[in-house]
Amino acid sequence: MDTLVSAVLVGLVGVFCMLDSRLLGRLNFEQPLIGATLVGVVLGDVPTGLAVGAAVELVSMGLVSVGAAVPPDMVLGGIVASAFACLTGASAETAMTIAIPVAVLGQLLGVVFRSIIVFLGHIADSAIEAGQFKRAYHMHIVWGTVLYSLMYFIPIFVAVFAGTDVVQAVVDMIPDWLTNGLNVASKILTAYGLALLLSMMINKGMTVFLILGFMLASYLGLSVIAVSIFGVILAVILMGFKFGGGQLAAAGAVDPDYDPLEDDDE
Numbered sequence: 001m002d003t004l005v006s007a008v009l010v011g012l013v014g015v016f017c018m019l020d021s022r023l024l025g026r027l028n029f030e031q032p033l034i035g036a037t038l039v040g041v042v043l044g045d046v047p048t049g050l051a052v053g054a055a056v057e058l059v060s061m062g063l064v065s066v067g068a069a070v071p072p073d074m075v076l077g078g079i080v081a082s083a084f085a086c087l088t089g090a091s092a093e094t095a096m097t098i099a100i101p102v103a104v105l106g107q108l109l110g111v112v113f114r115s116i117i118v119f120l121g122h123i124a125d126s127a128i129e130a131g132q133f134k135r136a137y138h139m140h141i142v143w144g145t146v147l148y149s150l151m152y153f154i155p156i157f158v159a160v161f162a163g164t165d166v167v168q169a170v171v172d173m174i175p176d177w178l179t180n181g182l183n184v185a186s187k188i189l190t191a192y193g194l195a196l197l198l199s200m201m202i203n204k205g206m207t208v209f210l211i212l213g214f215m216l217a218s219y220l221g222l223s224v225i226a227v228s229i230f231g232v233i234l235a236v237i238l239m240g241f242k243f244g245g246g247q248l249a250a251a252g253a254v255d256p257d258y259d260p261l262e263d264d265d266e
Helices: 003-019 032-043 046-060 074-088 092-129 133-162 164-173 176-201 204-219 224-251 260-265
Strands: none
Touching: 003 032, 003 074, 003 133, 032 046, 032 074, 046 074, 046 092, 074 092, 074 133, 092 133, 204 224
16 A cells, blocks of 8 residues: 555544534544554554554553643554554554654644644633624634644554654654743643532532542552452442431331231230
8 A cells, every 4th residue: 555545544444433522422443452453453453553552552551631631642653653553564563663653752842732723712702792692603613623633634644655764753853941841831730620520519518528538549559450349339328328217217118007016916
C-alpha cells in the first residue's frame, strides 16, 4: 500500500476514534485497543494492530481524565504505534517505544488546543446574546469538530507519512520549560476539574464519606480499588438499615386485634 494512502487512512481512523466521545456518543472507539485494531484492519495486519492495542491499553488503564485534566493521549500514541508496527513489521514491544513519546506530544497538543478552542465558546456566547443561534450552532458542532479532527489527523498523517523519527525529533525539540509549564498547568486543571465535580455532587450527607475515603487512602495507604470495595460494602450495609429496617418492622408489627390466649386455647 502506498505511504500516502496509508497515512490518510490511519489519519481518518484517528479522527473517527476521536469523534467517538465528542460527536458520536461513547461507543468505546476511543479506547487504544479499538483504535489500534482498526489501524490493523485498514493496513491489512489485524494481529499486529490487536497486539499493539492490547499493550497500549494496559498502559492507559491507569490514566484517568478528571475534569479539565489532560493525561497523555494514549489513543493517539496507540494509533501511531500500531501503524508503525504494521508498516515496518516491528513487535509490540518495539512499537511501545513510539507510543509513549507520541502520547506525550498528544498531551501537549491537547493542552494548547483546548486553550485555543475556548474562544469558540466565547464567540458562541456572543452569537446567542445577539440572537444568532445558527452561528452559535456552527461554532460548537461544525468548527469545533473540524478543529478537533485536524488536531488528530495532522499529527497522525505526518507521523505515518514522514516516519516516526520525525515525531521523536519534534518531541526532543520541545524545551523543558514549556513541558514543565504544561505539566504544572495540567495538575492545576486536575484540581480545578475535581473541585467543579465536587461542587455539583457533594452535599452535607456525602461529605462524611468523602472524608472517610480520604482518610483511608491517606493514613492506611489503601489503594483506590480497596477504598472502592470498602465503599460498596458500606453502601450495602447502609441500604440494609434504610430499606430492610422498614420491612422488618412491618413483619414484626403486632395486630391490635390479636389475642395470644386464643392460640393457647387451640
